[in-house]
Amino acid sequence: MALIVQKYGGTSVGSVDRIRQVARRVAKFKALGHQVVVVLSAMSGETNRLIALAKEIQASPSPREMDVLISTGEQVTIALLAMALMDLGVRAKSYTGSQVRIVTDSAFTKARILSIDEGNIREDLNAGNVVVVAGFQGVDERGNITTLGRGGSDTTGVALAAALKADECQIYTDVDGVYTTDPRIVPEARKLKTITFEEMLEMASLGSKVLQIRSVEFAGKYKVKLRVLSSFEEEGEGTLITFEDDQKMEQPIISGIAFNRDEAKITVRGVPDKPGIAYQLLGPVGEANIDVDMIIQNVGSDGTTDFSFTVHRNEFAKAMDILKGIQAQVGAKEISGDDKIAKVSVVGVGMRSHAGVAGTMFKTLAAEGINIQMISTSEIKISVVIEEKYLELAVRVLHQAYNLDQAA
Amino acid sequence: MALIVQKYGGTSVGSVDRIRQVARRVAKFKALGHQVVVVLSAMSGETNRLIALAKEIQASPSPREMDVLISTGEQVTIALLAMALMDLGVRAKSYTGSQVRIVTDSAFTKARILSIDEGNIREDLNAGNVVVVAGFQGVDERGNITTLGRGGSDTTGVALAAALKADECQIYTDVDGVYTTDPRIVPEARKLKTITFEEMLEMASLGSKVLQIRSVEFAGKYKVKLRVLSSFEEEGEGTLITFEDDQKMEQPIISGIAFNRDEAKITVRGVPDKPGIAYQLLGPVGEANIDVDMIIQNVGSDGTTDFSFTVHRNEFAKAMDILKGIQAQVGAKEISGDDKIAKVSVVGVGMRSHAGVAGTMFKTLAAEGINIQMISTSEIKISVVIEEKYLELAVRVLHQAYNLDQAA
Numbered sequence: 001m002a003l004i005v006q007k008y009g010g011t012s013v014g015s016v017d018r019i020r021q022v023a024r025r026v027a028k029f030k031a032l033g034h035q036v037v038v039v040l041s042a043m044s045g046e047t048n049r050l051i052a053l054a055k056e057i058q059a060s061p062s063p064r065e066m067d068v069l070i071s072t073g074e075q076v077t078i079a080l081l082a083m084a085l086m087d088l089g090v091r092a093k094s095y096t097g098s099q100v101r102i103v104t105d106s107a108f109t110k111a112r113i114l115s116i117d118e119g120n121i122r123e124d125l126n127a128g129n130v131v132v133v134a135g136f137q138g139v140d141e142r143g144n145i146t147t148l149g150r151g152g153s154d155t156t157g158v159a160l161a162a163a164l165k166a167d168e169c170q171i172y173t174d175v176d177g178v179y180t181t182d183p184r185i186v187p188e189a190r191k192l193k194t195i196t197f198e199e200m201l202e203m204a205s206l207g208s209k210v211l212q213i214r215s216v217e218f219a220g221k222y223k224v225k226l227r228v229l230s231s232f233e234e235e236g237e238g239t240l241i242t243f244e245d246d247q248k249m250e251q252p253i254i255s256g257i258a259f260n261r262d263e264a265k266i267t268v269r270g271v272p273d274k275p276g277i278a279y280q281l282l283g284p285v286g287e288a289n290i291d292v293d294m295i296i297q298n299v300g301s302d303g304t305t306d307f308s309f310t311v312h313r314n315e316f317a318k319a320m321d322i323l324k325g326i327q328a329q330v331g332a333k334e335i336s337g338d339d340k341i342a343k344v345s346v347v348g349v350g351m352r353s354h355a356g357v358a359g360t361m362f363k364t365l366a367a368e369g370i371n372i373q374m375i376s377t378s379e380i381k382i383s384v385v386i387e388e389k390y391l392e393l394a395v396r397v398l399h400q401a402y403n404l405d406q407a408a
Numbered sequence: 409m410a411l412i413v414q415k416y417g418g419t420s421v422g423s424v425d426r427i428r429q430v431a432r433r434v435a436k437f438k439a440l441g442h443q444v445v446v447v448l449s450a451m452s453g454e455t456n457r458l459i460a461l462a463k464e465i466q467a468s469p470s471p472r473e474m475d476v477l478i479s480t481g482e483q484v485t486i487a488l489l490a491m492a493l494m495d496l497g498v499r500a501k502s503y504t505g506s507q508v509r510i511v512t513d514s515a516f517t518k519a520r521i522l523s524i525d526e527g528n529i530r531e532d533l534n535a536g537n538v539v540v541v542a543g544f545q546g547v548d549e550r551g552n553i554t555t556l557g558r559g560g561s562d563t564t565g566v567a568l569a570a571a572l573k574a575d576e577c578q579i580y581t582d583v584d585g586v587y588t589t590d591p592r593i594v595p596e597a598r599k600l601k602t603i604t605f606e607e608m609l610e611m612a613s614l615g616s617k618v619l620q621i622r623s624v625e626f627a628g629k630y631k632v633k634l635r636v637l638s639s640f641e642e643e644g645e646g647t648l649i650t651f652e653d654d655q656k657m658e659q660p661i662i663s664g665i666a667f668n669r670d671e672a673k674i675t676v677r678g679v680p681d682k683p684g685i686a687y688q689l690l691g692p693v694g695e696a697n698i699d700v701d702m703i704i705q706n707v708g709s710d711g712t713t714d715f716s717f718t719v720h721r722n723e724f725a726k727a728m729d730i731l732k733g734i735q736a737q738v739g740a741k742e743i744s745g746d747d748k749i750a751k752v753s754v755v756g757v758g759m760r761s762h763a764g765v766a767g768t769m770f771k772t773l774a775a776e777g778i779n780i781q782m783i784s785t786s787e788i789k790i791s792v793v794i795e796e797k798y799l800e801l802a803v804r805v806l807h808q809a810y811n812l813d814q815a816a
Contacts, residue, residue, distance in 0.1 A: 016464045050484070056424045058491040065494075068502050069487035072480035076458070079477035083466040086473075094476050098506070099551055143507055 002167040003035045003125070007135060007157030010044035011174045012231035013077045022172075022231065023084035026130055030090055035125045037164065039135045039157040040081060042073025063108035067137070067147045071097070074134035074153070082132045092130040095121070097137035097145075102156065104138035104146045111138055111146035113155065116163040133160060151212030158215045162222035169224050170238075171211060176230030177239035178203065178210055180404040181257040185392050188405035192255060194242045199255045202347040202381045216241065253350035253357060254402040257395050258381075261342040263293060264316035265373065265385055268307045268323060270333025273300035280330050281307060284322050290315045294343070294376045294383065304333070308374055310385065313339050341373065342391040345383040346398060358382050364401040370394055410575035411443045411533070415543060415565030418452035419582050420639035421485045430580075430639065431492035434538055438498055443533045445572065447543045447565040448489060450481025471516035475545070475555045479505070482542035482561070490540045500538040503529070505545035505553075510564065512546035512554045519546060519554035521563065524571040541568060559620030566623045570630035577632050578646075579619060584638035585647035586611065586618055588812040589665040593800050596813035600663060602650045607663045610755045610789045624649065661758035661765060662810040665803050666789075669750045671701060672724035673781065673793055675716045676731060678741025681708035688738050689715060692730050698723045702751070702784045702791065712741070716782055718793065721747050749781065750799040753791040754806060766790050772809040778802055 006026065013019050022038075029036050050070045054061040061069075078094035085092035100121065104111035121131045135153025138146045148155055154171055161169035176191065178200065183189040195203070197220040204213040210228055219226040219241065229238035271277055282292060295309040311319045316339045323335050351357040361382055365372060370393065374385035386394055399405065414434065421427050430446075437444050458478045462469040469477075486502035493500035508529065512519035529539045543561025546554050556563055562579055569577035584599065586608065591597040603611070605628040612621045618636055627634040627649065637646030679685055690700060703717040719727045724747045731743050759765040769790055773780060778801065782793035794802055807813065 016461065019465065053424065053484075053488065054491060057427065057488055058495045061491050062494050065487040065490045065502055068490075068504070069484060072483045075480045075483070076461075076477060079473040080461065080465055082473045082476075083462060083469050086470050087466045094473055096476070096553075099553075145504075145507075 001033045001035065003037070003164060004029060005037045005039060005157050005161040005164065005166045005169045006172060007039040007153060007170065008041065008172045008231055009153065009174070010041040010046070012172055013040055013042075013081065014044040016080070018231075019077070019080050019084050023081060023088055023090075025172075025231070026081075026085060027088045027090045030130055036130050037121060037125070037160055037166070038081065038130060038132045039153060039160060040074055040077045040132065041135050041153040042070075043077055046073040046076070064144060067108045067111075067145050071134070071137040071145050071147055074136055078132045078134045082130075085130055085132070090130055091128055092132055093124050094132045094134075096134045097156070098139035098143075100133060100138075102138035102159070104140055104148070106140040106142070106144060106146065108144075108146055110149040111140070113138060113148070113159050116159060118160070118163040121160075121164065151214065154212040154215035155218055158219045158222070158224050158226065161224045162218070167225065168227055169219065170227045170229055171215075172229050172231035173210060174230065174232065175210055175228070176233055176236050177228055178256070180255065181395055181399050182259070185395050186257075186399045186405075189399065190405055192239050193237070194240045195255055196242055196349050198380055199347050199349055200241050202345065202378070203256055203258050211241075253354045254346050254348035254404065255350075256347050256404065257398050257402075258345045258347055259342060259391060259395055261388055261391060262313050263310040263341060263343055263385075264313045264319075264337060264339035265308060265310050265341045266316070266319060266323065266335070266337040268332050268335050270304045271307065272331050273303055273305040277305070277330065278307070280326070281323070281332075282309070284326055285311070285319055288318060288322055290319050290322075294374060294385070296374050296376060310341070310343065310374075340388045341385050342388045342394075343383055343385050344391065344394045344398065345381050346402065347381045349380050351382075352379060360401055361398060364397050365394060368393055368397055409441045409443065411445070411572060412437060413445045413447060413565050413569040413572065413574045413577045414580060415447040415561060415578065416449065416580045416639055417561065417582070418449040418454070420580055421448055421450075421489065422452040424488070426639075427485070427488050427492050431489060431496055431498075433580075433639070434489075434493060435496045435498045438538055444538050445529060445533070445568055445574070446489065446538060446540045447561060447568060448482055448485045448540065449543050449561040450478075451485055454481040454484070472552060475516045475519075475553050479542070479545040479553050479555055482544055486540045486542045490538075493538055493540070498538055499536055500540055501532050502540040502542075504542045505564070506547035506551075508541060508546075508568075510546035510567070512548055512556070514548040514550070514552060514554065516552075516554055518557040519548070521546060521556070521567050524567060526568070526571040529568075529572065559622065562620040562623035563626055566627045566630070566632050566634065569632045570626070575633065576635055577627065578635045578637055579623075580637050580639035581618060582638065582640065583618055583636070584641055584644050585636055586664070588663065589803055589807050590667070593803050594665075594807045594813075597807065598813055600647050601645070602648045603663055604757050605649055605651060606788055607755050607757055608649050610753070610786070611664055611666050619649075661762045662754050662756035662812065663758075664755050664812065665806050665810075666753045666755055667750060667799060667803055669796060669799060670721050671718040671749060671751055671793075672721045672727075672745060672747035673716060673718050673749045674724070674727060674731065674743070674745040675714065676740050676743050677714045678712045679715065680739050681711055681713040685713070685738065686715070688734070689731070689740075690717070692734055693719070693727055696726060696730055698727050698730075702782060702793065704782050704784060718749075718751070718782075748796045749793050750796045750802075751791055751793050752799065752802050752806065753789050754810065755789045757788050759790075760787060768809055769806065772805050773802060776801055776805055 082092040082094040135156040179189045226241040293310045370390045490500040490502040543564040587597045634649040701718045
């Protein structure tokens with residue numbers, strides 16, 4: 001008998017039929033003798049509907065009231081799933097975040113979990129109930145309703161698994177696991193049986209939107225065994241996210257190819273090569289709440305240097321305006337930008353101990369005539385920026401170059 | 409400066425525009441220097457939508473989960489109204505029933521209020537906030553979400569007014585007050601400036617669905633000054649519900665004519681006139697959850713007696729079936745029924761001290777050739793059952809006979 005936390009996203013509970021389907025799956029695990037805690041998102045579309053309603057009333061809705069409003073989405077699904085379970089003869093009980101209590105700080109719409117009182121849940125589990133918990137929400141110490149921000153339901157699942165010391169946290173989603181790359185681009189893409197937490201973090205932040213990055217960090221920190229599965233398939237083991245220590249000695253060097261076409265590149269040329277110049281340039285961009293992703297500064301010459309960095313494509317125009325506004329002040333010769341770029345990354349913990357990974361990447365792209373505009377590396381990934389039109393080609397040839405279509 | 413509790417029903421908050429309209433009215437009261445607590449229902453249609461969703465999943469949905477589900481309706485409106493108030497520059501803060509806390513018993517879907525912690529609300533009011541509270545809902549002592557049942561938002565308003573010792577509880581609805589009778593039948597019907605609690609109870613239970621009867625009882629018990637107003641009119645003082653003691657000496661004898669066309673009549677003839685016979689007949693009807701309204705038993709003769717009673721028209725067939733099933737057992741000669749009837753009542757505390765009220769009623773109906781089938785009286789009302797087709801005529805001539813079209 002195991003204690004399992006299962007999290008189902010908005011698509012998995014998007015209709016009465018799908019809620020019934022989730023109930024059947026949960027009932028199956030219960031029938032096997034497991035204790036099951038289910039964490040749910042709102043029905044797909046519901047959170048957006050509520051946000052739109054709020055914005056119709058107040059251009060920048062009060063964050064406190066926004067959380068009162070959107071937390072109703074999961075409250076609806078937990079009640080409906082508990083009913084669906086009872087309809088199958090399975091005892092079930094629902095809890096809102098506030099009822100659990102999942103205590104958070106008071107940062108409305110993006111709160112962080114401080115503690116979880118797991119006592120009531122454990123009592124209900126021991127009494128034979130399936131416990132259904134609203135994801136994404138909590139309560140601050142003064143009793144205000146809070147939400148954890150987008151994707152927060154994954155975090156609720158992992159946090160509950162950590163608090164309950166669950167044997168496994170299963171994240172059910174609309175894909176059946178983590179792939180070596182997007183199968184829509186490379187039909188040979190292969191589902192990974194395991195992936196390390198660090199690789200998963202790099203894959204997630206690079207746009208393989210399987211798991212919310214925050215929940216992966218959380219799971220890594222609290223050593224929660226995390227598994228990604230499809231909520232639309234009856235069988236299948238999904239992908240298990242492992243700790244590096246657990247892995248066999250012989251690792252594949254590269255686990256996957258991630259990519260992102262939501263970025264734009266900005267280059268500032270000929271700025272004085274002196275201390276504080278990076279802050280002078282990027283400070284005003286950060287103050288405008290624009291996230292900067294890759295940042296590259298080359299060794300300068302003639303007392304000047306060049307900067308390049310990438311921002312989300314939606315914020316490209318705004319970032320360009322800000323930089324042009326300070327161009328004279330920082331003494332930059334030229335500011336140019338390009339939003340027709342894409343970022344491609346090879347990710348793998350194996351590259352720590354293997355030379356030549358970067359070389360293979362550069363050679364493979366060069367062979368196709370794809371020019372690399374920017375390069376940035378970390379311990380377990382190499383990212384390059386290329387012209388957007390070459391994205392699919394680059395992903396395909398890299399997938400082949402690292403033999404990702406062959407089972408490890 | 410007064411402390412006012414205002415309750416708005418589902419129609420009054422049925423759209424973003426109407427929520428804005430409520431916000432403007434609340435802001436006006438706030439600008440006059442009053443402290444305002446607002447109690448809201450769910451947007452019209454929302455509670456029914458949620459109930460339908462639940463019934464799609466479970467034929468008899470779990471009452472505990474039903475309350476988790478439908479309490480989201482008011483949680484949405486309180487957040488939206490708080491936002492709308494802030495949009496007008498008015499400080500506002502929303503509270504769910506559980507946050508207040510409105511503590512109830514654990515009778516899910518029909519809970520009763522046990523206590524209200526008004527401390528937080530008072531603090532917020534003193535800090536200059538409008539406090540917006542979800543009607544219809546509460547929390548039991550173990551932290552489970554409960555609802556008060558249909559019309560429960562009125563009760564929340566009155567209970568909060570009692571707990572806060574508010575100067576007035578204003579119930580905003582889609583009519584602008586209590587009328588001497590339904591203006592759709594008698595165009596001369598007059599809006600009453602005041603009506604006593606007892607009269608209001610009789611009018612409400614007889615089908616003038618202005619106020620939830622439970623909230624009127626509650627207001628009477630805790631001496632809450634209750635006023636019914638239109639949420640769609642800018643001006644107007646509505647109808648104030650008063651205590652009899654507060655009334656002037658010279659009362660109008662009759663305050664209004666109530667009526668009900670939702671009933672059916674059943675007559676059981678020739679049953680043995682012996683102790684226990686009423687229970688033998690009506691026991692099985694009650695056990696089938698059929699509410700019996702008027703009950704009349706005439707003095708018998710020849711050792712037998714006749715019973716007549718009325719039930720809701722929707723339950724007429726079911727009640728007839730039950731009675732025919734036990735006819736032989738109780739030894740009744742004949743069971744007959746009629747669902748083409750209507751009940752008309754004259755209501756007024758003045759009839760306590762005035763003779764001749766019943767006589768006027770009977771004479772007026774006789775003059776129009778309207779036969780009276782059943783009569784039932786209480787201290788402040790006289791009800792008669794007549795053929796349904798005469799209903800409008802009866803209401804009109806009675807309205808005139810008691811001079812209800814003339815201002816008191």
